[in-house]
Amino acid sequence: MIGAGPIGCAAAIAFARHGATVLLLESNPRASERFAGEWIHPSGVQSLERLGLGALEAITENGPRRGFVVHPEDGSEPIVLPYPDGMTAASFDHGELVSELRRKAAALPGIDYVTPARLTRLSPAPAYFDSNSGAEIQINAARIVAADGRRSGTRRLLGLGDGSVGISIMGGIVLNDVDLPAEGYGHVMSGGPGPIMVYRIGANKVRMCLDIPPSAAGLRRDTAALHDAVAPVLPAGMAKAFAVSLKARKPAWMETRFQTRTEYGRGNVALVGDAVGCTHPLTAIGISLGLMDVEALLDSADVADYARHRRTAARVPEMLSNALYQVFSxxxxxxxxxxxxxxxxxxxxxxxxxxxxxxxxxxxxxxxxxxxxxxxxxxxxxxxxxxxxxxxxxxxxxxxxxxxxxxxxxxxxxxxxxxxxxxxxxxxxxxxxxxx
Ligand SMILES: Cc1cc2nc3c(=O)[nH]c(=O)nc-3n(C[C@H](O)[C@H](O)[C@H](O)COP(=O)(O)OP(=O)(O)OC[C@H]3O[C@@H](n4cnc5c(N)ncnc54)[C@H](O)[C@@H]3O)c2cc1C
Incomplete structure (x- = not known):
C-alpha cells in the first residue's frame, strides 16, 4: 500500500481484515497536517461502517451532520438542505482522522507500517527508499495499491501522467468560540470572492474554507484585503471570530485541482482515492469517493474489473462537483x-x-x-x-x-x-x- 493518508489507511485496514499481509508505506507523515478533507458525506460514512471503521473517535465524538444551509448573496432567508431519509455525514479535523487511522493500521498484526518510506520504482521490480536505514528495499507483493494522492508518483511510474488542472486556491482557517447559524449543518455562503464553507470540526473549533478564484489570488498575501472581502458576507458573530483568527494566524492555503477519474491502474497496480482523480472541495466528495474505491477494489477480480465498476459510479459525483462549483463561483x-x-x-x-x-x-x-x-x-x-x-x-x-x-x-x-x-x-x- 503506497501512502498512509485517509484512503491508504482505510484500504490497508480493509485488506488486512480480509486476510492480506500489508506493507503500508508513508513518505511524509506530516502531510496529514495540511489543510485537506474534513467532511464525509453519508455514502462515505456508510462505506466506513461497511469497512468496519464506523466507530472512529475523530468522527463520532463530533456528532452527526444533517446537511447544508446555503446563505444566498442577496441576504435573503438561508435555505436548509437536509440529507434525505435522515442520513447523516461527519466532519472532523483532517489530521486527527488520519492519525487515528494510522494508529489503527499500525496496531493490526497483518500490517507493517513503515515511515518515512517512499515508493521509488515499479520496474524491473517495485522498491522503496527507507529513510530510517537509508537503503532501497525491494518489494515482493502480489498486488500494489497506490493511495499516494493527487500528485501520485505511482501514476507517473505507470506512464499515466498528470492530466490535472488548477481551479482556484482555498484558504483554511480555524475559528474558536463561535456558534454556527445552525449547529449540525455545514454552511455555504455566497457573495464573497468565491464560495465560503463553514463547518464544525471540534467542540471549540469551526473550520472556515475560503475559495479564491485566480483573478483574486492577491488576497492570499493581503490579510487586510482578505478580511474586507470576506467579513461582510458572514453573520456578525462569525465575522468577529474571523477577524480574531486572522490576527493570530494566516490561513493555510491549498491549490484546488480537477483531475477526471478515468485511470484506475494497470496490471497488478491499482490506484485509489485522489491518485485516481480529484475535484473541487466545494462538494466535499474526495474522501467518500476514495472509500468507495476501496470497497470496489476489495470486491473486484482484477484492476480492469475495478476500473469498469468505478468509472461508471464516479461520473455523477464528478460532474456535480464541476457544475456546482461553476454555479457558485x-x-x-x-x-x-x-x-x-x-x-x-x-x-x-x-x-x-x-x-x-x-x-x-x-x-x-x-x-x-x-x-x-x-x-x-x-x-x-x-x-x-x-x-x-x-x-x-x-x-x-x-x-x-x-x-x-x-x-x-x-x-x-x-x-x-x-x-x-x-x-x-x-x-x-x-x-x-x-x-x-
Ligand atoms: C483544501 C481541501 C479541502 C478538502 N475538503 C474535503 C472535504 O471536506 N471532504 C472530502 O471528502 N474531501 C475533501 N478534500 C479532498 C480530500 O482531502 C482528498 O480526497 C483525500 O485527502 C484523499 O485521500 P488520499 O488518501 O487518496 O490522498 P492524500 O490525503 O493526499 O494522502 C496521500 C498520502 O500518500 C503519501 N505519499 C505520496 N507519495 C508517496 C510515495 N511515493 N510513497 C509513499 N507515500 C507517499 C503522502 O505523503 C500522503 O500522506 C479536500 C481537499 C483539499 C485540497
Whole structure:
C-alpha cells in the first residue's frame, strides 16, 4: 500500500481484515497536517461502517451532520438542505482522522507500517527508499495499491501522467468560540470572492474554507484585503471570530485541482482515492469517493474489473462537483440567473431539495437525476432571462442570452450520455458578458 493518508489507511485496514499481509508505506507523515478533507458525506460514512471503521473517535465524538444551509448573496432567508431519509455525514479535523487511522493500521498484526518510506520504482521490480536505514528495499507483493494522492508518483511510474488542472486556491482557517447559524449543518455562503464553507470540526473549533478564484489570488498575501472581502458576507458573530483568527494566524492555503477519474491502474497496480482523480472541495466528495474505491477494489477480480465498476459510479459525483462549483463561483449574468433559479427550486420544491442532496451525498449516482435537476434549473433561468430581454424588445440580448444558456445545456446532456466527459467550462473558456 503506497501512502498512509485517509484512503491508504482505510484500504490497508480493509485488506488486512480480509486476510492480506500489508506493507503500508508513508513518505511524509506530516502531510496529514495540511489543510485537506474534513467532511464525509453519508455514502462515505456508510462505506466506513461497511469497512468496519464506523466507530472512529475523530468522527463520532463530533456528532452527526444533517446537511447544508446555503446563505444566498442577496441576504435573503438561508435555505436548509437536509440529507434525505435522515442520513447523516461527519466532519472532523483532517489530521486527527488520519492519525487515528494510522494508529489503527499500525496496531493490526497483518500490517507493517513503515515511515518515512517512499515508493521509488515499479520496474524491473517495485522498491522503496527507507529513510530510517537509508537503503532501497525491494518489494515482493502480489498486488500494489497506490493511495499516494493527487500528485501520485505511482501514476507517473505507470506512464499515466498528470492530466490535472488548477481551479482556484482555498484558504483554511480555524475559528474558536463561535456558534454556527445552525449547529449540525455545514454552511455555504455566497457573495464573497468565491464560495465560503463553514463547518464544525471540534467542540471549540469551526473550520472556515475560503475559495479564491485566480483573478483574486492577491488576497492570499493581503490579510487586510482578505478580511474586507470576506467579513461582510458572514453573520456578525462569525465575522468577529474571523477577524480574531486572522490576527493570530494566516490561513493555510491549498491549490484546488480537477483531475477526471478515468485511470484506475494497470496490471497488478491499482490506484485509489485522489491518485485516481480529484475535484473541487466545494462538494466535499474526495474522501467518500476514495472509500468507495476501496470497497470496489476489495470486491473486484482484477484492476480492469475495478476500473469498469468505478468509472461508471464516479461520473455523477464528478460532474456535480464541476457544475456546482461553476454555479457558485462565477458571476456572469447567465450564471447568476442559474444560481437564482437553483435557490428558487430549493425553496419551493421538497423533491428538488431531496434530489440535490441525494446527489451530493453520493447515494444517488444516476445520471438521470443529475440531468433532471440541471435541466429544470437551467430551463427556468433561460426562460426568465430570454423572456425579459424579448419583452423589452432587446432581440440582440435575447439571442445572446439564448447562446449563453445553450452552453449550460451540456450539463444535463453529460448526465444522460454515458461516456461523455465534461471538463468544466470555466477551466477551458472565458465566460460571456451581459447581453444587450
Ligand atoms: C483544501 C481541501 C479541502 C478538502 N475538503 C474535503 C472535504 O471536506 N471532504 C472530502 O471528502 N474531501 C475533501 N478534500 C479532498 C480530500 O482531502 C482528498 O480526497 C483525500 O485527502 C484523499 O485521500 P488520499 O488518501 O487518496 O490522498 P492524500 O490525503 O493526499 O494522502 C496521500 C498520502 O500518500 C503519501 N505519499 C505520496 N507519495 C508517496 C510515495 N511515493 N510513497 C509513499 N507515500 C507517499 C503522502 O505523503 C500522503 O500522506 C479536500 C481537499 C483539499 C485540497
Amino acid at each position: 462565477e458571476n456572469s449574468y447567465d450564471t447568476v440567473a442559474i444560481r437564482r433559479s437553483m435557490y428558487d427550486a430549493w425553496r419551493t420544491s421538497a423533491a428538488e431539495r431531496r434530489r440535490t442532496m441525494g446527489l451530493l451525498a453520493a447515494t444517488d449516482l444516476r445520471g438521470r437525476s443529475f440531468a433532471t435537476s440541471f435541466f429544470r434549473i437551467g430551463f427556468t433561468a433561460a426562460r426568465r432571462t430570454v423572456g425579459r430581454e424579448a419583452r423589452a424588445g432587446h432581440w440582440r440580448g435575447a439571442r445572446h442570452a439564448l447562446s449563453a444558456f445553450a452552453s449550460w445545456s451540456t450539463w444535463p446532456l453529460a448526465g444522460l450520455i454515458p461516456g461523455y466527459r465534461k471538463i468544466p467550462a470555466h477551466l477551458t473558456a472565458p465566460r460571456a458578458g451581459r447581453p444587450g
